[in-house]
Amino acid sequence: MMNIRKLLTVGGDERMLYTSQSLAEKGFDVEIFAPSPPAGFEHMRPTGDKSIDSAAARADAVILPLPVSRDGVHLNSSQLTLNELSDTLERGQTVFAGMMDGALKSSFFKKGIRVFDYFEREELAVNNAVPTAQGVIKIAMENMKITLHGARCAVTGYGRTAKVLADMLAALGARVTVAARKCSDLAWARTGGLDAVNISELMKTAPELDLLVNTVPSLVLDCKTLSALRRDCLVIDIASAPYGTDFACARELGLNVIVPGSLPGKTAPKSAGEIIADAILNIIKEGS
Structure with a gap:
């Protein structure tokens, strides 16, 4: 220590x-x-x-x-x-x-x-997934004209935050599709009762979506995929820079794309601060 x-x-x-x-x-x-x-x-x-x-x-x-x-x-x-x-x-x-x-x-x-x-720290990343996912849901509820219950939602990627978010959306009654590259991620999503498609096939699902959340920090929401979305579909990109959305194309298409930053700190600053404190305490205890 x-x-x-x-x-x-x-x-x-x-x-x-x-x-x-x-x-x-x-x-x-x-x-x-x-x-x-x-x-x-x-x-x-x-x-x-x-x-x-x-x-x-x-x-x-x-x-x-x-x-x-x-x-x-x-x-x-x-x-x-x-x-x-x-x-x-x-x-x-x-x-x-x-x-x-x-x-x-x-x-x-x-x-x-x-x-x-x-x-x-891995424990910080895992713990931060909860306030991040809750922040996405808050943004969605404030910017969608319909309830999340019954909404068609897709989440790209299946990392820590994507897993928590997909489960939270499903718990609210949304119809959730996970779009990922790894076969293992798709298998886990299906095991959890979610729909799953390879990210290369997202365009086939896109016309049905009410909400699309990207967690992948590389271009996955290209102009071809964005063009397939309805204009009232809300897009939220929570990936780290350089993000995963063709923002110029989204603007031309008139899509509502939201890029919220530091969601844990905005959504639940006390919880986020305590998560950081716990990570620092663990570093001190480990003494390395």
Whole structure:
């Protein structure tokens, strides 16, 4: 187990506040890099520092957001630049971060700073599937003219989130088709009572669909497939970049395509924050 007790959380959205809160409840000494407590978190301890230097010097480890940065220059939801952060941390410190850029990670390694990407943890990915799937269902209910009960839905891919989402949709009474490449995935989907087709045959099912959710981060919803959809079919792409939809074609066809980002943090920030906290705690316990 790592000898880490003092934690500093820097940047991020509401879920990182819940990450901090959860770790504090588990007995860690946690500070939030902020001049004052954020609204709703008055019980949490802000650093009160204007400079990151003194706050970081007090910490055994620093927790960075998910993702670490959105523009490649600044820390996510912070005015602090990545270069400033890198210059601040010292040899022997530890960084826990989500989706850290390789160049930044390399700069930390060169300084003798240990870096752990909690987003790479399998338990985090599995646990995140639930709030992600619930977020998709929320978006669908808000943007469809019909109920999910009885709706014809398709999910491309059959990874962690796709499995949870397909089961949730089916539980709501939707008629769900899984479109995947692996024969084993198709077999598992059918075993679970779902319809299943090879992703190359999705176009045959497309004209019947009311909802199409993509989880594959490569082009699977090409113009040919999109053209087969009815114009009132809602398309939600939750894959990571570069996504799996021909967005230019979708616009030309007049399709409603939604690309929600960071669904766990938007749908259930407290649950998402606790999931991150658990992943960080597991890393600390494993001590590697």
